[in-house]
Amino acid sequence: MFCSKCGEKNVGGASFCMKCGAPLGAGVPAGPGPGTGNTASFSQQAEKNLIKGVMDLVNGFCVGFVSVVMWPIMIGFKIVKDMCDSEEREE
């Protein structure tokens, strides 16, 4: 068992390095290890899910915007246009 921090050879089964005192063992990765990688990939996956959720939200918002906002505006324009036409006819 070699210390991952200082490289000192320690007896098998030792929990800590005899030279520098760093923790030994597969469960204690030194620096960037599998644990850090998993965290990064998890963050990227979460980021992808977040982006996908935002895109779905944007798409849903666009549909909702057209149906909820654009229709009243279009109907409103038609009413205003009819009013203008009627006013022109009265004059």
Ligand SMILES: [Zn+2]
């Ligand atoms: Zn050491």
